[in-house]
Amino acid sequence: MAASQSEQRMMHINLFLMGCGHHRAAWRHPQSAVEQLGDIRYYERLAQTAERGKLDAVFFADSNSAGNVSDGSWWYLEPLTAIAAMSRATENIGFISTVSSTFYTPFHAARLVASLDHISGGRIGWNVVTSMFDVEARNHGYEAMPGHAERYRRADEFVQAVLGLWDSWADDALMFDRQGHYADPAKVRPINHKGEFFRVDGPLNVPRPVQGHPVLFQAGASEQGRELAARCAEAIYAVAYDLPAAQSYYRDIKRRVKAAGRDVTVPIMPGLVTYVAPTEAEALAKQRELDELLPSEASLRQLAMFIDQDCSGWDLDAPVPPLPPLEEFSGPQGRYSTILRIIETEQPSLRQLLGRLAAGGGHCSIVGTPGQVADKMEHWFNNDGADGFNLMPPSLPSGIEDFVEQVVPELQRRGVFRTEYQGHTLRSHLGLARPE
Template identity: 70%
Template sequence: MRQLHLNLFIYTCGHHRAAWRHPDSPVERLGDVRYYEELAQSAERAKLDAIFFADGQYFGNVEDGPQWFLEPLTLLGPLARATEKIGLISTVSSTFQTPFNAARMLASLDHISGGRVAWNVVTSMYDVEARNHGYESMPDHAWRYERAVEFIESAKKLWDSWSDQAMVLDRQGAYADANQVKPILHQGTHFLVDGPLTIPRSPQGHPVLFQAGASEQGRHVAAQLAEAIYAVAYDLPAAQEYYRDVKRRILEAGRGVDVPIMPGLVTYVASTHDEALRKQRELDELLPTQTSLRQLGMFVGQDCTAWELDAPVPKLKPLEEFTGPKGRYSTILRIIETENPTVRQLLGRLAAGGGHCTMVGTPDSIADRMEHWFRNEGADGFNLMPPALPYSFNDFAEQVIPVLQQRGLFRTEYTGNTLRDHLGLTRPQA
């Protein structure tokens, strides 16, 4: 029976930008590995497929709150030792990493974890990141995606440079069969990689490849190479458009495999709808007003600093008349049309997940909506983005997951040991 896939996206004190300001936030513990071990263990008790870490190559305004702290690949090592079954996913920038270094680190983590590692390949976006890595500005979009494809292909060749039968371990003879360990001799536009890798083939063969991209090139790469996909969708129609388009591309690519698509999901859960709204409002009220209004002004292309917080959002220009970035602006228009929020509520929605779907309500009502997406070509699962950690995730794990399990929509126990097992993916052979 088809079931949901669920990952926990761990981000500082939570995905709401004001979560760190809450008196019960773990902001003092962001450098303490035990904080992340506890979150990983909670996610494993809930039988989630994996935990996921994003990564950034610069820090914005340090007064606004935490963005990054521990480097995620480094963090996965102790988390692999603190858990037994749950998958471990880290973002890797193909713009700034090299295939040999990334492939070696990921294969090492796959060995350490017993086959539970995945990498989320991104191309990075901002000039300020580029200047931390020797570029004057960020290379153009096409160049970055071309490099990403070659990066992925080179890493996969490196993982295949040791066959599954390479290890001999004959104390009177050979450590490994030289005929089963081959250089890759890759010469491409962006990389020169001789190989072989310095570490034998890992338990999963290849760490699982996640990818997230909504652009035309991003969708193409996802369809050609990704084994699981992160998506952004504000509502079900947006989710269905992306889901149907990418699934069609996967079939046209001749892959014939099941590639799970997992949109981001922000949830506020409580025993009553009013109590869930109170939890949402509690975080929204912690937002610094003027900073948030200035940021909203950047998104909508006008001065918002005099807007009344608890009044409806003033009328905005139609999308076709807006000259700035249209993706986020379009999402803002849809939020206003669908939810009719006050200015304060809009700031809160943008502060917690941005364009990702937000569900506020009781365990049953949230499970209903998740099931509706799942059964109507909106999602194969979700990348959970709790607004406040660990509290919002604990609410979801303790209240929503039992409902999903009762409906047969989510596992009650792990049936395998590797992340490929959890996701229903086959192991590449070499």
């Protein structure tokens, strides 16, 4: 099972930026940055910290609803506008924005992301999601979310239209010929897309992005999600609670990519929650400190959302009641299967389950010294578990500062993480070729 470590293969690491951190109670900490969530300088400083650590990119999730506002801030600044500013406060690090294929039109999405790729000098990625919740759908004209299969058919068509629009200007279309043409009309072509969901004539009104295509990220645990990833994803944000789960997903996706006839590396980057400190005891204390800030009511509401049933009456100190099997669950599959796995392998009390879910929602967690964190990351990296990680610091900015100051030097010493950027585009950080 152990793969030999090539000298060239390097980990990819993103900072998954979320409010005051991924632990739901992080904002309650006396030193949290909760008052700064509307201040772009807070986001710029986080990006600068991640860049100091030579990370590949800053990753944004997104939602189209406000969520439960009493629990904490899930959204404040909108990612695309925030990224435009953050890219100007940095020089090398990439930025990945989630954009929903269910709520945008391909023309807007292609244009906004292409414009960001120009503004940032080629440092943008697009995480395509189909969105999930009826509360989001009802902000965009639907009564409820379209079904899972329809959303994925739409996403597939959406991606094809966006890629077509990015290619609607040839790389050498711009002539700047002061006596003749600004651009060569023969190299700026309509795409005339007509499909089940979209009509988009094109061409785009933004010349071809610096990277050709901004990097296409995807995450999806369902059959349709994996198939979409196999066909078009260039990098993947995965959810894996432990190494066996990570390996199963990793090998399945690599197999599917190959089966789809694609001869490409598709870096797979599971989410990773780390509590890191010079000693294990200090790291455990950091975790406990956040867990103790957690109000159980809000956590129960979050769990209810994940499992799509009311659990407000459940006993916190009793075992979690049995849940329907995965195949009977119609919501997002990845997180639900993780919850089933935690229950199956650990038989936690409801309170213990909430603790697990409060930071990172069932992603892998590591609590320990820089050496312990690096050990586990390397173990996954060398054993078909991951090509890198999407860091989900429980609290921000401290969580990313800890990681950059303590874990990054350890990974660099071990030769598995870059000590300098080798290029200036996200595509170059991820080792991806520029599409023709």
